[in-house]
Structures are given as C-alpha cells and as structure tokens.
Amino acid sequence: MGMSTGGDDNGLMAEINVTPFVDVMLVLLIIFMVTAPMMTVGVQVDLPNAAAPPMAVQDQEPLVLGVTADGSWFWNETPRTEEQMAASLKELAKNEPDKVVFIKADAQVPYERVAKLLATCTSLGVTKVGMVTELAGEG
Numbered sequence: 001m002g003m004s005t006g007g008d009d010n011g012l013m014a015e016i017n018v019t020p021f022v023d024v025m026l027v028l029l030i031i032f033m034v035t036a037p038m039m040t041v042g043v044q045v046d047l048p049n050a051a052a053p054p055m056a057v058q059d060q061e062p063l064v065l066g067v068t069a070d071g072s073w074f075w076n077e078t079p080r081t082e083e084q085m086a087a088s089l090k091e092l093a094k095n096e097p098d099k100v101v102f103i104k105a106d107a108q109v110p111y112e113r114v115a116k117l118l119a120t121c122t123s124l125g126v127t128k129v130g131m132v133t134e135l136a137g138e139g
Helices: 019-040 082-095 111-123
Strands: 063-067 073-075 078-080 101-105 129-132
Touching (some): 078 082, 082 111, 101 111, 111 129
Parallel strands (some): 063 101
Antiparallel strands (some): 063 073, 073 078
C-alpha cells in the first residue's frame, strides 16, 4: 500500500516532482564545466589573408596607417614615430571623427605591434578602423 496524502483515492496528485529537473540541471552544469575551458584555447592563424569582400568607402579618401616588417609606422606612406602617430590620431579624432582609417601591416609584423596600433586608434577616439588584407590566393 502506498502512502496517501488524504482526499479522494481516485484524485490526481498535485505535487511537482523536482528530482528529474535537478538531475538534468546537474548534467548540464557538468557539460558546461567540461567544455568551457576548451572554448578559450587559441589557434594558430595567418592574419594577412582574408576572403572578406572589400569595405565600401564613402566620399572621403581613407587614411592608411602602415606597419612594416621592421616595425616602422607610416601615416599614408609618411614615416612616423609612435608618439607622432598618437598625436596625429588624437588630432584626427578631434577634427574628423568620421574619418575611415585602414591599418595595413606586413605579414611578418608581430601581432603585438598591430594590436598596439589598433589600441592607439580606438583609445584616442578613432572609431572607423579596418584592416587591409590580401584576398586568399592572391598573395
């Protein structure tokens, strides 16, 4: 004989059984705990090649910031130091906030140098920044 909660013997039981719900939640928790560290593992990539379509540029001529293999920085083919580049970018952000800026880096440049230039652009207020790459198969 089963335990009775009172009332009619033919009535339905109106209690919610949470045990299956807890079991499913624990299984999901374990799955996410196992897979989460795998999502942060880095992968070796070759950044200069891309199959992305070219960006559409409006009426204005874009500014091209270059980084050569030896680590030199250029402002439209004019050599600049890091300090000069930062000062020029600050002035650009103040005078032309909607100016399109492209970063063109040599494939041999360490990613740290490119990331530093990108961080300099964004920290000084330049918001429209793109990367210049070769289409995969052209280079």
